[in-house]
Structure formats: structure tokens, C-alpha cells
Amino acid sequence: MLQLKDFLSERIGFFIFAVILFWLKTYLVYQVEFELGVEGFFQEFILFINPIATTVFLFSITLYFTKSKKAYGALFVVYFLTSLLIYSNVLYYREFSDFLTASTIIGAGNVSNGIGASALALLRPQDILYWLDFFILLFMAYSKRSPIQMNPRPMLNQYAVAATTLGVILFSVNLVLAEINRPQLLARTFDRNYIVKYLGVNFFTAFDGYQTAQNNQMKASADESDMENVLSYVEDHYAEPNSDYYGVAEGKNVIYLQLESFQQFLIDYQLEDENGELHEVTPFINSLFNNQDSYSFENFYNQVGQGKTADSEMLVESSLFGSPQGGAFSKYGTSNTFQSASQILRSEAGYTSAMFHGNTGSFWNRDNTYKSFGIDYFFDDESYTFSEENTLEYGMKDKIFFQESVQYLEQLPQPFYSKFITVSNHFPYPLDEANVDFPTGKTGDDTIDNYFVTARYLDQAVEEFFNYLKDSGLYKDSIIVLYGDHYGISNARNESLAPLLGENPEEWNGYNNATMQEVPAIFHVPDAGNGQVFDTFGGQVDMLPTLLHLLGIETKDYVLMGTDLLSEEHDETVAFRNGDIISPKYTVDGSVIYDTKTGEQILEPSQEVLDEVEQLKTAANFQLSTSDSILQSDLLRFYTPEGLLQDDPADYDYQNQLEKLRQVNEQLGEESTSLYSRNDQQSTIPLYKTNAPELVDETSDGLSNSQIIVEPIE
Numbered sequence: 219m220l221q222l223k224d225f226l227s228e229r230i231g232f233f234i235f236a237v238i239l240f241w242l243k244t245y246l247v248y249q250v251e252f253e254l255g256v257e258g259f260f261q262e263f264i265l266f267i268n269p270i271a272t273t274v275f276l277f278s279i280t281l282y283f284t285k286s287k288k289a290y291g292a293l294f295v296v297y298f299l300t301s302l303l304i305y306s307n308v309l310y311y312r313e314f315s316d317f318l319t320a321s322t323i324i325g326a327g328n329v330s331n332g333i334g335a336s337a338l339a340l341l342r343p344q345d346i347l348y349w350l351d352f353f354i355l356l357f358m359a360y361s362k363r364s365p366i367q368m369n370p371r372p373m374l375n376q377y378a379v380a381a382t383t384l385g386v387i388l389f390s391v392n393l394v395l396a397e398i399n400r401p402q403l404l405a406r407t408f409d410r411n412y413i414v415k416y417l418g419v420n421f422f423t424a425f426d427g428y429q430t431a432q433n434n435q436m437k438a439s440a441d442e443s444d445m446e447n448v449l450s451y452v453e454d455h456y457a458e459p460n461s462d463y464y465g466v467a468e469g470k471n472v473i474y475l476q477l478e479s480f481q482q483f484l485i486d487y488q489l490e491d492e493n494g495e496l497h498e499v500t501p502f503i504n505s506l507f508n509n510q511d512s513y514s515f516e517n518f519y520n521q522v523g524q525g526k527t528a529d530s531e532m533l534v535e536s537s538l539f540g541s542p543q544g545g546a547f548s549k550y551g552t553s554n555t556f557q558s559a560s561q562i563l564r565s566e567a568g569y570t571s572a573m574f575h576g577n578t579g580s581f582w583n584r585d586n587t588y589k590s591f592g593i594d595y596f597f598d599d600e601s602y603t604f605s606e607e608n609t610l611e612y613g614m615k616d617k618i619f620f621q622e623s624v625q626y627l628e629q630l631p632q633p634f635y636s637k638f639i640t641v642s643n644h645f646p647y648p649l650d651e652a653n654v655d656f657p658t659g660k661t662g663d664d665t666i667d668n669y670f671v672t673a674r675y676l677d678q679a680v681e682e683f684f685n686y687l688k689d690s691g692l693y694k695d696s697i698i699v700l701y702g703d704h705y706g707i708s709n710a711r712n713e714s715l716a717p718l719l720g721e722n723p724e725e726w727n728g729y730n731n732a733t734m735q736e737v738p739a740i741f742h743v744p745d746a747g748n749g750q751v752f753d754t755f756g757g758q759v760d761m762l763p764t765l766l767h768l769l770g771i772e773t774k775d776y777v778l779m780g781t782d783l784l785s786e787e788h789d790e791t792v793a794f795r796n797g798d799i800i801s802p803k804y805t806v807d808g809s810v811i812y813d814t815k816t817g818e819q820i821l822e823p824s825q826e827v828l829d830e831v832e833q834l835k836t837a838a839n840f841q842l843s844t845s846d847s848i849l850q851s852d853l854l855r856f857y858t859p860e861g862l863l864q865d866d867p868a869d870y871d872y873q874n875q876l877e878k879l880r881q882v883n884e885q886l887g888e889e890s891t892s893l894y895s896r897n898d899q900q901s902t903i904p905l906y907k908t909n910a911p912e913l914v915d916e917t918s919d920g921l922s923n924s925q926i927i928v929e930p931i932e
Contacts, residue, residue, distance in 0.1 A: 226358070226366045229289060229373050233281060233381070236297060237273050239351040244269035244304060244419070250344060251308045253315070253710065254415040255808065264395050264416055271392050272420035275385030276300060281378035286370045290359055297352060304419050305348050312340045313645060315709045316524055317410050317419065320427040321544020339646035339665075392417060410543075411796075426543055433850045440851035448853055451844050452777050457763070457787035463513065465770030467743045469567070471696040472559075472765065473687070474637035475680060476530070477503075478612075478644050479706030480673065482516065482736035483719060489670050491657040499656070499670050502681035506700065506740050512749040513768075515783060517802075518739040520704045521757040523795035527639070528582035530703035533758035535559050535591055537778035539795060539845040546849055551587025555855040557776050557862065558591035559762055563635045565863045566771050570594050570631045574623045575639040576602050576614030579872065589867035595879070596872045597626050607912045610648065612641040616679035617653075617910040624686060628902050629879040632695070632891040638683075643669075643676040643706065650675070652911045663714045669706055682908050690902040692893060694744050697768060701761065702737025709734070728807030729817045732800050739783075741768060755790040755802050756783045759845075775859040779845045793838035804831055 225231035248254060248265055256262050280296055283289035303318075310318050358364045396403050396416035403416055404425070413422045485507050488496040498504065507514045522529035522540055528547040529540030535558045540546040560571035572595040579585035579598030588596045599613070608618045623638065630636065642650075647668040649658075656674040659667035680700070687693035707715050709731045713723040721730060739761065743749070759780035763773045767782045781788045791801045798807050804820075804827075805812040811820045811831055820827060848854060858864065883890040893902060908914075 223366050227369050229281070229286065229369065230377055232290075232359070232368070233277060233293070236293060236355055237270070237277055239355065240273050240277075240297065240300065241269045243301075243348060243351050244273070247304055247308060247348065252311055252414065254411055256415065260395075260399055261415070264392070264399065267388075268392055268396075268416060268418040269420075271385055271389035272418055272424075273300070273385075274381060274388060276420065278378055278381035278385055281373065281381055282375065284372045284375075286368065286372065289373070290368065294352075294356065294359070297355065300420065301349065301352055303423060305345070307419055308345070308348065309340045312342075312710065313708065317414055317422060319410075319524060319543035320423070320430040321541065321549050322524055324430075324544075324548075339648075389417075389421075430543065437851050440853060440856075442856040444847065444851055445853045445856045448777060448844055448848060449857065451840070455779075455781060455789065455841075456774055457781035457785035457789065459767040459772075459782055460784045460786060462748065463784045464767050466746050466748075467697040467741075467768045468770035469633060470743070470769070471633050471692065472563070472569070472635040472769070473692075473696050473698045474534070475683075475698065475700045476527075476534075476637060476639045477676060477680075477700055477702050477738070478527070478640045478642070479669075479704065480643060480676065480702035480737060481706050481734065482518070482702070482738050483734070484673055485516075485738055489657060489659065489718070492660065497657060499673055500677035502677050502684070503700065503738070503740075506742055507738060508751060509742065510749050511742055511744055511746045513741040513743070513746075513784060514749070514751045515739045515754055515756060516736075516751055517753055517755045518701075518737060518783075519735045519755075519757045519792045519794070519800065520702060520737045521759055521792070521794060522704045525582065526704045528584070528587075529795070530701075530758055531637075533780075534701070534761045537759050537762040537780045538848060539759060539779065539793075539842055541849060542795065542842075542846060545582055547583045547587045550849050550852070551583045551590055552867075554590060554849065554852045556591055557778075557854055557859070558593075559765070560594070560635050561592040561862060561865060562766065562771065562776060563633075563769070564592065565861055567633065567769070569633050569635045571635040572597065572626070572630055573637050573639070574619075574626070575641075576619040576622075577612055577639075577641060585872065586867070588872075589870040590865070592863075592865035593870070595626070595630070595875050597623065597875065598872070600873075601626065601875065605912075607652075608910075610642060610644070610650070612644045614641070615650070615653070615910070615912070616640045616642040616676055617682060617908050618912060620679055620683040620686075621906050621908050621910070621913070624903050624906050625901070626876060626879070627692075628690070628893040628897075629876065629883060630892055631882065631886075632893070640676055640679070642679070643672040645706070647672045647706075659718060661714050661718065663711060666707055666711055666715050666718075673706075678909070682906070686902075686906045689905040690893060690897075696744070697765075698742045699761070699765065700738065700740040700742070701758070702739075704737070705735055707734070727812075727819070728810050729805050729812040729819070732794075732798065732805050732807055732812075733817075735794070741765070743768065752783070754783055754788060755792055755800065756780075756788065757792045759793075759841075760788070776862075777848065777854060777857065779841055789837075791834050791838055793841050795842070797835070797839060797842070799834055799838045801834055804834060806831055806835060 226235055245266055256265055276296055280289050280292040283292050307318050358366055359368060400412060400416060403412060484500050486504050487499050489499055490496055506512055520530060521533055525540040525545030525547060528545045532538055532540050532546045536556050541549050563569035571593045573588055573593055574597045577599055602614050602622050608615050646665055649668050649671060653675050654671055656671050659670050661667055712731060712734055713726045716723040716726050760783050763778050763780050764783045766773050791799060793799055803814055805814045811823050813820060883892050883895050
């Protein structure tokens with residue numbers, strides 16, 4: 219024991235002790251928090267040793283300090299920062315099932331506004347263990363009750379050099395072992411899981427930072443010739459519109475409803491309560507999905523990456539994928555050139571565009587990205603009246619959000635292109651007691667159990683908004699598009715959800731996780747009459763070409779990565795951001811192949827199957843890489859289709875927008891096409907009826923309408 223105390227009192231002994239503590243903590247995090255897909259003893263051994271090399275290398279920096287006091291101080295700074303990095307990844311992984319990238323860290327300010335309670339919901343009792351080691355070291359180094367006495371003697375630099383060299387050697391061994399098990403590991407740009415599994419979180423962060431710097435260099439070195447391959451892909455990938463559907467919504471307003479965290483399994487789902495009675499979770503959205511005026515898709519997938527909601531917007535607005543690292547809005551939204559839905563519709567048919575979001579405008583850098591998209595109006599938190607009662611963490615409650623948005627919607631010149639971003643059905647799905655009128659699930663996981671309650675609330679909010687559209691006359695003049703932006707229940711919780719879906723948790727696999735990426739897509743065209751539920755496979759990248767063809771707008775000259783879902787030539791291979799794919803025939807999860815129709819794993823695929831899958835993967839990866847090249851090198855600055863109006867983001871100002879809209883309509887006079895003008899200068903706000911308890915007068919009949927008119931914002 220005395221020898222151990224003497225050893226720990228020496229700087230090199232304390233250094234080794236710190237390395238061992240951090241190594242064991244990291245391995246504990248790997249086992250408890252991350253799902254890295256470790257298979258076999260060899261991969262487990264690599265996972266066990268991979269924290270050592272980078273820990274030794276990083277901690278060796280502190281040995282270069284000659285003076286003991288500075289050296290110990292430096293060690294604690296490095297220990298704290300590396301602990302913060304791994305713990306931040308723990309919290310991030312719990313929500314996104316992914317790892318923090320350099321772009322995500324750099325753009326944290328664009329995401330942090332409005333976030334607070336959700337971070338608290340991610341905390342777990344075991345988190346204490348992830349910081350306990352740091353405080354143990356502090357106690358040993360500085361407490362008067364410490365069993366050791368720190369030796370103040372300077373240490374020779376050769377110890378520092380030796381430690382750094384050891385770190386490099388250990389990493390080289392680690393890399394060789396990783397390459398034996400996973401050849402070309404660092405060339406695989408679509409799967410961060412592998413890099414963490416084989417080389418560790420610290421290396422992944424550094425490697426990702428290097429890749430990010432390279433991407434910035436790519437943009438600086440790009441020229442017009444790089445656009446040729448993109449245009450060739452667009453031409454080859456183009457799908458002719460289906461004459462049965464082309465132009466059925468021509469000239470109509472476009473109203474997008476982005477359904478937060480809404481998954482396909484909710485459609486027609488009935489939740490059993492404690493008495494055995496079944497309750498339809500989303501009856502109104504179900505009615506739209508199965509409506510004869512709706513073109514709905516039951517095999518439709520979200521294709522988001524780390525940007526989640528913002529990635530879904532990038533896909534829907536521009537038919538481009540989000541970034542492989544970080545959020546594309548944060549990385550490229552401010553400075554890139556786009557061919558967005560709003561720009562195309564304004565150029566082709568004189569549409570006005572507006573976005574509605576009851577949260578901070580800078581969230582995901584929307585305020586800047588929307589300017590680059592050429593969106594005329596953006597109504598964010600500055601346009602709404604917030605109170606403690608009507609607000610959740612991610613913004614205004616949906617029922618109140620829709621109701622307060624009407625004052626702006628009725629002033630928009632028609633035809634308009636608009637989107638409403640809902641937030642109430644957002645993780646961690648907090649129960650809002652005033653609005654709970656639906657049973658919770660019974661899995662024991664609050665996130666899953668409450669998900670059904672908040673989904674029901676969203677369904678009610680959508681129904682109230684539809685009622686207003688019908689009463690105001692906007693309904694018949696609009697195409698209303700509803701889609702889920704991304705998954706609501708993460709892969710980490712899917713096994714807990716499994717029993718509610720009639721699945722065995724012990725048999726849950728990659729195929730099930732893939733199918734859980736399904737989200738609804740509904741193109742509702744009043745009086746269309748020829749709608750149906752299609753079994754076509756597709757994803758969010760296909761929404762813009764589908765919408766444009768429904769509006770009677772040809773897409774051949776625009777740079778779109780997706781194809782029209784209603785076209786007979788539509789490409790049904792769905793590429794996920796991590797490189798996995800799903801098609802009507804095969805579902806590919808990493809190296810595992812499943813039969814899509816049966817869900818069974820193909821244990822011994824024939825060479826024919828392997829060749830087919832390789833072709834699908836090659837096509838999917840080419841689609842992803844083509845999209846990435848467009849964003850990373852800002853290639854659309856080199857190509858402008860004939861007739862597409864150019865935008866200068868500096869020309870857009872999202873201040874005092876209601877006043878500006880009124881001025882526009884006043885200047886147009888009798889030629890004004892806004893709903894307000896066509897309603898003889900009478901507001902339609904009194905037509906909006908909601909049962910939101912925050913707004914309903916207790917003496918009323920349970921519905922709130924004209925009494926809750928929102929005062930105009932000057």
C-alpha cells in the first residue's frame with residue numbers, strides 16, 4: 219500500500235492512474251450508452267483497447283509542463299475537456315442515436331435556442347459515474363485528506379516524449395487491428411458508428427474536424443466543370459410525370475404541415491387502455507391519409523441525418539440531402555445558392571412564400587437559410603404572443619400556433635406557398651395536463667407512453683386548422699401536404715415499443731429499425747377524386763418533384779435529387795443518410811441483407827443477390843455523394859435554369875411583416891388576391907375555432923373563436 223501511495227505521488231504515477239480511470243470510464247460508456255454493433259471477441263477486444271491510444275496521446279501534453287503545479291492544472295483541464303466531450307456524446311446519442319460532429323459543435327448556437335428541458339430529460343442516474351472519476355482525481359491531488367502527497371519535483375522531458383510516442387504506437391496498433399477487421403475503415407464516409415467502434419470517440423471527433431476542414435477547402439476550389447457530373451446525373455435520373463396526376467393542383471395555394479416526430483405506425487393505430495378498450499390515436503390524420511382526395515404513401519421514409527427537422531426541410535424544400543456531418547442549415551444555409559421550392563414557384567407561377575414557426579428564428583439557422591431559399595416571409599417567435607401557459611420547450615403549442623398564424627395567412631397574396639412547423643409532438647413528449655385527454659401507453663418508458671398523447675393533441679390541432687381552411691374558403695383553393703419530419707421514437711427505444719406493435723423485442727433487428735423510419739406523406743387535393751394509398755417506395759427527397767408535377771410545373775431543368783412519386787419511372791430505392799438502403803426487394807442494414815417483403819434476413823445470399831444489392835448501394839451512395847458535392851462545393855452558383863429568378867439574401871428582412879403585408883395589399887387595391895381582401899376587407903380570424911383550454915372562456919360552449927382575436931403586431 220505504501221508503494222502504491224508513493225507511486226501515485228509521482229507525476230508519472232498520477233498520469234498513469236488518470237489514463238486508466240479515463241480508459242475504463244470510456245469503455246463503460248461504450249457498453250452502457252452506445253449501440254456499436256460489436257460482434258465477436260476480436261471486435262470486443264478492439265473496443266476495449268481503443269480508448270487507450272488517444273487518451274495517452276492527449277494526456278501526454280500535460281507532461282511537457284516542467285513545473286509540477288502547472289502540469290497538474292493542465293492535466294485536469296485536459297481531463298475535464300475530454301470528459302465533457304464523451305458526456306456530450308452520451309447526451310446527444312440518447313436523443314439522436316448518433317455522435318457529435320465538428321459541424322454540430324460549431325453550430326451549437328444555432329440549435330441551443332429554446333432547448334433546456336429536453337436536455338434534462340436525457341439525464342440518467344448513472345451519469346454520476348461519468349464524472350465521479352474527475353472528482354476523485356481532484357480530491358487526490360488537492361484535498362488535505364488525500365492519502366497521497368504530490369511530489370513537486372520537475373520531471374524530465376523524455377518522459378513526455380516517451381508517453382506521446384507510446385500513444386502514437388498504440389494508435390498504430392489499434393488502426394492495424396481495425397483495418398484487419400474492417401478494411402478501408404476511414405474511407406467509409408457514411409457511417410460514424412464504425413469509426414467510434416474501432417478507433418474511439420476522441421479520434422472520431424478529430425477525424426471529423428479534419429474532414430470538415432477539407433469540405434471547406436472543396437468549396438473554395440470548385441468551378442463550373444464540377445457541375446457537369448451533377449447535370450448528367452439529374453438528366454439520367456429524371457422521371458416523366460404521370461399524365462393522370464400532372465397539373466391536378468395547378469394554380470392552387472400550397473400549405474405544408476410539417477408533423478413533428480410523426481411516424482407512419484401512428485396511421486390507423488389503436489392504443490389499448492388499461493380497461494382493454496381501443497382508442498384511435500390520430501383519427502383526423504387517418505381520415506386524410508385514406509381520403510379519395512389524397513395521394514398518400516405507406517412506404518415513405520424520412521431520410522434525415524444529424525440535422526433531423528432541419529434536414530427534412532432541406533430535403534423537402536430543395537430535394538437535397540442534409541449534410542453527412544452536422545446540420546446542413548447550419549453549415550450551408552447562410553452562404554449557399556439554392557433552387558428551392560419557393561424560388562421555383564415564384565419564378566414559374568408568381569407564388570408568394572411564407573414559413574410559420576412558433577420558436578426562435580435562429581433555431582437551426584432558419585432565419586438565414588430561409589433568406590437563401592428566397593422565402594418572402596418568416597413568422598417566428600417575434601410574431602407570436604407567448605405566455606407560460608401556451609408554450610412548450612420547442613415553441614408555441616400547436617393549437618394556439620395555428621390559431622395565431624391565421625392573422626398572417628389571410629394577408630398573404632394568392633397563390634402562396636407556405637409551411638407550418640409544428641412542435642408539440644416533440645421529444646421528450648411532456649404531458650401538458652391541461653391538454654391530456656388520451657390514455658398513455660403502458661410500456662413503462664415515459665417517452666414512448668406519452669408519445670401517443672402528444673400525437674393525439676397534434677391530430678386535434680390539424681383538424682381545427684382544416685376546419686378553418688374550409689370555413690374561410692382557402693381549403694378548396696389549396697393543396698395541403700402533410701408529412702412526418704423524422705422518427706419520434708429512437709432506435710434505442712424501439713425494443714420497448716415493440717410489444718405495442720405486436721413485435722417480439724428479442725427478435726427486433728435492423729429490418730425493424732429500418733421500417734420504423736417510415737413517416738406519412740399525404741398530398742391532399744380537394745375534389746381530386748382519384749386519390750389512393752400507394753405502396754410506392756420513396757423518401758423525403760422525392761417530395762419536391764412530386765409537388766411540382768401536381769402543380770403542373772415541369773422539373774426537367776431543375777437540379778433535384780429525387781423523382782416524382784407518382785411517376786411510372788420513379789426510382790424506388792430509398793437511400794438513408796448513413797448509407798443503408800431500402801427498396802421493394804431488399805433492405806440493407808450495414809452488411810446485413812433482409813427480404814423487404816418478409817422481413818427475414820438473407821443468411822446466405824447468392825452471388826446474384828449480392829450483385830443486385832451492390833448495384834442498389836452504388837446507386838444510393840452516388841445519389842448521396844452527388845447531393846453532398848452540391849452542398850459542400852456550392853455548385854448551384856454555377857448553374858441557373860432559364861427563367862429562375864435570382865435572389866440576394868440581403869434583400870430579405872423578416873421584421874414588421876404584418877405591416878408590410880398590409881401595405882402590399884393596400885397598394886394592390888382591388889387587384890389584391892389575399893384572403894382578407896377577397897373577404898371584403900373582413901378578417902377571417904373569428905372563423906377559427908379551437909378547444910385549446912388556454913384560450914377557451916369557461917363560460918363559453920367549449921370553443922373559442924372571435925373572443926381570442928390576436929392583436930395586430932405593429
